[in-house]
Amino acid sequence: MPFYICPNCKQRSVDLDGYEGFSTQSVQCRSCAFGFLFQLLEDYYPAPQTGFVVCDRETRVLAAGRGVFELTGYRDADLIGRKVADALALSDTSPIEVVREWGVRKMGQELEIRTRAGLEKLVTADFFPAYDEDGGLLLALTPR
Numbered sequence: 543m544p545f546y547i548c549p550n551c552k553q554r555s556v557d558l559d560g561y562e563g564f565s566t567q568s569v570q571c572r573s574c575a576f577g578f579l580f581q582l583l584e585d586y587y588p589a590p591q592t593g594f595v596v597c598d599r600e601t602r603v604l605a606a607g608r609g610v611f612e613l614t615g616y617r618d619a620d621l622i623g624r625k626v627a628d629a630l631a632l633s634d635t636s637p638i639e640v641v642r643e644w645g646v647r648k649m650g651q652e653l654e655i656r657t658r659a660g661l662e663k664l665v666t667a668d669f670f671p672a673y674d675e676d677g678g679l680l681l682a683l684t685p686r
């Protein structure tokens with residue numbers, strides 16, 4: 543059974559009965575009306591401080607959810623269209639390559655990011671591939 547998660551408010555959905563006939567990309571979040579939900583193959587429980595960043599197949603940021611600003615100091619508009627690894631100065635980009643190449647999730651990666659203020663911050667990063675035809679990936683950042 544596919545699972546869906548809202549990149550903005552992190553609301554999980556396992557039941558999309560009401561949405562049959564719509565593609566996942568056009569399904570709005572029931573909680574916050576964010577424009578789309580992200581499909582996961584297995585359920586996932588983000589931490590309260592986790593922030594999601596959604597990227598296209600070229601790893602450019604499409605959207606940043608709640609929690610990302612608190613974690614990074616960047617707002618949506620600062621990040622959208624930029625390569626996520628550059629924008630956040632990810633200390634290791636190999637998980638992104640694995641996710642893109644193999645279409646598998648990479649969980650619990652202990653990385654550093656650089657905040658807008660220039661501070662190094664330790665995070666646990668979970669990377670998820672997108673399963674729709676557009677490709678892309680979801681990055682979950684949790685402070686540690």
Ligand SMILES: [Zn+2]
Pocket residue numbers: 548549550551552553571572573574575576
């Ligand atoms: Zn939502």
